[in-house]
Amino acid sequence: xxxxxxxxxxxxxxxxxxxxxxxxxxxxxxxxxxxxxxxxxxxxxxxxxxxxxxxxxxxxxxxxxxxxxxxxxxxxxxxxxxxxxxxxxxxxxxxxxxxxxxxxxxxxxxxxxxxxxxxxxxxxxxxxxxxxxxxxxxxx
Amino acid sequence: xxxxxxxxxxxxxxxxxxxxxxxxxxxxxxxxxxxxxxxxxxxxxxxxxxxxxxxxxxxxxxxxxxxxxxxxxxxxxxxxxxxxxxxxxxxxxxxxxxxxxxxxxxxxxxxx
Numbered sequence: 001x002x003x004x005x006x007x008x009x010x011x012x013x014x015x016x017x018x019x020x021x022x023x024x025x026x027x028x029x030x031x032x033x034x035x036x037x038x039x040x041x042x043x044x045x046x047x048x049x050x051x052x053x054x055x056x057x058x059x060x061x062x063x064x065x066x067x068x069x070x071x072x073x074x075x076x077x078x079x080x081x082x083x084x085x086x087x088x089x090x091x092x093x094x095x096x097x098x099x100x101x102x103x104x105x106x107x108x109x110x111x112x113x114x115x116x117x118x119x120x121x122x123x124x125x126x127x128x129x130x131x132x133x134x135x136x137x138x139x140x
Numbered sequence: 141x142x143x144x145x146x147x148x149x150x151x152x153x154x155x156x157x158x159x160x161x162x163x164x165x166x167x168x169x170x171x172x173x174x175x176x177x178x179x180x181x182x183x184x185x186x187x188x189x190x191x192x193x194x195x196x197x198x199x200x201x202x203x204x205x206x207x208x209x210x211x212x213x214x215x216x217x218x219x220x221x222x223x224x225x226x227x228x229x230x231x232x233x234x235x236x237x238x239x240x241x242x243x244x245x246x247x248x249x250x251x252x
Contacts, residue, residue: 016164023162023193045193045224052195056163103233108200111232115196118231 023048053112061090141168161198173205182214189220
């Protein structure tokens with residue numbers, strides 16, 4: 001059976017204190033899914049993590065450019081597809097050039113996108129006329 | 141970042157008293173550990189029992205502590221990780237870097 005349509009649209013200031021709020025929304029959504037036969041606790045953690053990492057990236061990009069900026073996050077579920085979009089107004093980056101972490105010589109940064117790519121089914125980053133969009137899809 | 145520091149068995153034990161380590165408080169944790177190491181407290185156990193969420197910046201803060209302690213011939217080990225927190229160390233293979241103990245007693249027995 002399909003989950004009914006769910007749409008969440010949040011705009012936050014570019015401040016890390018809001019990461020808990022954004023992550024918690026993902027966690028609650030996972031726990032409240034109507035029909036999900038997988039590991040619900042794991043999905044809740046993963047959505048919390050992915051939303052936290054994606055929002056952190058957007059905040060970092062924005063803070064460098066315009067500190068009073070906002071970050072918009074949308075979460076949409078329809079037909080067993082969970083779609084997350086995080087909009088930033090920074091310079092943007094090329095997702096394809098971000099390497100995998102070096103597990104033999106681990107570094108303190110660079111693990112966030114690795115989590116998103118590993119735990120979700122599709123990740124794209126596109127530059128639009130007035131913003132950049134990180135789109136993450138997870139099939140439920 | 142709420143935490144508590146106790147000296148036990150020659151170790152500085154940091155009890156993290158937050159449910160969540162993310163980019164909002166990981167910088168503070170990293171600086172706290174660095175400050176300890178600079179003041180000669182190089183044998184550290186981080187007790188993570190109360191932590192139910194850690195992100196990449198939290199892992200990075202602990203890795204920074206590990207590297208800086210090791211550079212001064214010390215050690216930073218972890219104790220009492222919840223399963224989902226532990227899975228983050230496994231996903232990044234950082235479980236091969238850190239000694240991760242079930243609890244403080246196991247840490248003291250093995251580090252002695």
